[in-house]
Amino acid sequence: MSIVHEMIAKRAAAELQGPCVVNLGIGIPTLVANYIEDDVVHFHTENGLLGVTEVGEVDPNLVNAGKLPVGEKAGAAFFNSAESFGMIRGGHVDVAILGVLQVDENGRIANWAIPGRNIIGVGGAMDLLVGAKKVIVTTTHTTKDGKSKLLKECTFPITSTRSVDMVITDLAVFDVVEERLILKELMPEVTLEEVRRRTEAHFIVGGLLDEHPVT
Amino acid sequence: MAVIHEWVQDALSDVKSGQTIMVGGFGLIGAPLTLIDGLTRKDVGGLTIVSNNLGEAGEGLGILLRQQKIRKAIGSYFTSNREVGEAFKQGEIDLQLLPQGTLAEAIRAGGAGIGGFYTKTGVGTELAKGKEERQIDGVPYLLEKALRADVAIIRAHKADTLGNLIYYKTARNFNPLMATAANLVIAEVDEIVAPGELSPEEIVTPQLFVDRLLVAKKVLTKEGVVNRA
Numbered sequence: 001m002s003i004v005h006e007m008i009a010k011r012a013a014a015e016l017q018g019p020c021v022v023n024l025g026i027g028i029p030t031l032v033a034n035y036i037e038d039d040v041v042h043f044h045t046e047n048g049l050l051g052v053t054e055v056g057e058v059d060p061n062l063v064n065a066g067k068l069p070v071g072e073k074a075g076a077a078f079f080n081s082a083e084s085f086g087m088i089r090g091g092h093v094d095v096a097i098l099g100v101l102q103v104d105e106n107g108r109i110a111n112w113a114i115p116g117r118n119i120i121g122v123g124g125a126m127d128l129l130v131g132a133k134k135v136i137v138t139t140t141h142t143t144k145d146g147k148s149k150l151l152k153e154c155t156f157p158i159t160s161t162r163s164v165d166m167v168i169t170d171l172a173v174f175d176v177v178e179e180r181l182i183l184k185e186l187m188p189e190v191t192l193e194e195v196r197r198r199t200e201a202h203f204i205v206g207g208l209l210d211e212h213p214v215t
Numbered sequence: 216m217a218v219i220h221e222w223v224q225d226a227l228s229d230v231k232s233g234q235t236i237m238v239g240g241f242g243l244i245g246a247p248l249t250l251i252d253g254l255t256r257k258d259v260g261g262l263t264i265v266s267n268n269l270g271e272a273g274e275g276l277g278i279l280l281r282q283q284k285i286r287k288a289i290g291s292y293f294t295s296n297r298e299v300g301e302a303f304k305q306g307e308i309d310l311q312l313l314p315q316g317t318l319a320e321a322i323r324a325g326g327a328g329i330g331g332f333y334t335k336t337g338v339g340t341e342l343a344k345g346k347e348e349r350q351i352d353g354v355p356y357l358l359e360k361a362l363r364a365d366v367a368i369i370r371a372h373k374a375d376t377l378g379n380l381i382y383y384k385t386a387r388n389f390n391p392l393m394a395t396a397a398n399l400v401i402a403e404v405d406e407i408v409a410p411g412e413l414s415p416e417e418i419v420t421p422q423l424f425v426d427r428l429l430v431a432k433k434v435l436t437k438e439g440v441v442n443r444a
Binding site: 045046047048049058059060061062063067072078079080081082084085086088089113117118119120121122123124125126127130131157158159160161 | 318339382437
């Protein structure tokens with residue numbers, strides 16, 4: 001993971017204020033936990049653990065949804081997969097932080113399938129989208145070849161008809177309000193002009209745009 | 216009351232070609248590796264496997280895939296074994312993809328005498344194709360059918376001789392659900408103890424769900440899958 005990924009994760013971490021239950025997706029979202037010291041931010045992993053903490057001694061049977069070894073903190077609980085997804089769909093998870101392939105200008109996302117390749121995996125992505133009270137997505141603003149991931153319309157299959165609540169990239173932070181992207185912050189040393197140039201989706205510049213966020 | 220088997224092929228004696236088999240685990244974590252190994256040595260084919268994944272390339276259920284014993288797989292995340300995509304492209308295997316929460320709930324429902332259920336998950340997506348959509352109190356839901364199997368092979372931590380089961384950390388996952396949803400349930404465990412040694416308060420799977428027990432000979436360690444001495 002690069003410095004850019006760490007910066008995005010650190011910004012996402014600033015959104016988490018306990019007490020709350022948070023589910024972290026694979027990739028950049030996993031890094032968010034490194035920036036949380038609040039001991040009433042409780043991490044949930046859909047393979048059956050509430051109370052995820054950093055790994056101590058590696059146990060091959062104690063893992064997160066990315067199958068990476070984790071630890072269990074005091075007060076942790078284990079449960080089966082149906083109960084775990086009951087927590088998610090039932091609205092008991094406060095925040096989900098997820099990776100994404102594309103975001104459209106209504107804040108809907110695509111993060112599970114790429115056309116032309118075999119569609120053979122979805123995991124918990126769709127459940128988290130319909131169930132988590134708040135969904136934050138973290139992503140690099142553009143693909144490796146420089147194309148905007150914030151598009152007018154997703155060209156990949158969408159994960160849900162529900163819009164996410166916040167989009168955090170290496171260039172900017174957007175709130176999604178009434179299915180519209182509102183530019184809320186610029187990342188350090190990023191200009192509004194650069195965000196415009198590298199964003200295909202239409203967005204509104206927020207009234208309280210903070211060009212110098214705390215980092 | 217569960218029958219305790221010493222040999223894996225005895226435990227698998229009623230598994231036949233063409234059956235539907237539920238296999239516990241999240242990848243290799245909590246997968247019944249001894250029973251899966253037994254299936255790779257048994258002359259069966261045309262199986263329908265219900266499992267979150269098909270193991271990893273050449274490991275766990277990945278071996279059964281290579282042996283072309285699987286006709287169809289029902290799961291949520293086959294991406295973790297690259298060879299599944301290849302087999303699918305070659306037309307060697309049929310796949311039914313479900314969101315992970317829908318897969319878990321379908322198994323739970325199957326074990327609880329429920330024919331199907333309505334879920335919000337997947338509405339308006341490609342995975343909704345061909346499924347009934349219904350508004351309940353103004354919210355759209357999809358109808359998903361319950362899942363049952365001929366046989367479930369599962370992994371637990373400890374059993375008593377009656378078949379009561381407890382689990383270990385995140386190796387629990389789909390196992391307690393599958394224990395309820397098959398006609399024949401075979402559990403492999405680290406240890407079998409006398410009734411009374413497990414606290415009634417800690418038992419996760421009560422013994423009426425479990426038919427056969429086997430002590431695990433293949434286990435997942437930090438070094439990967441190894442044979443237990």
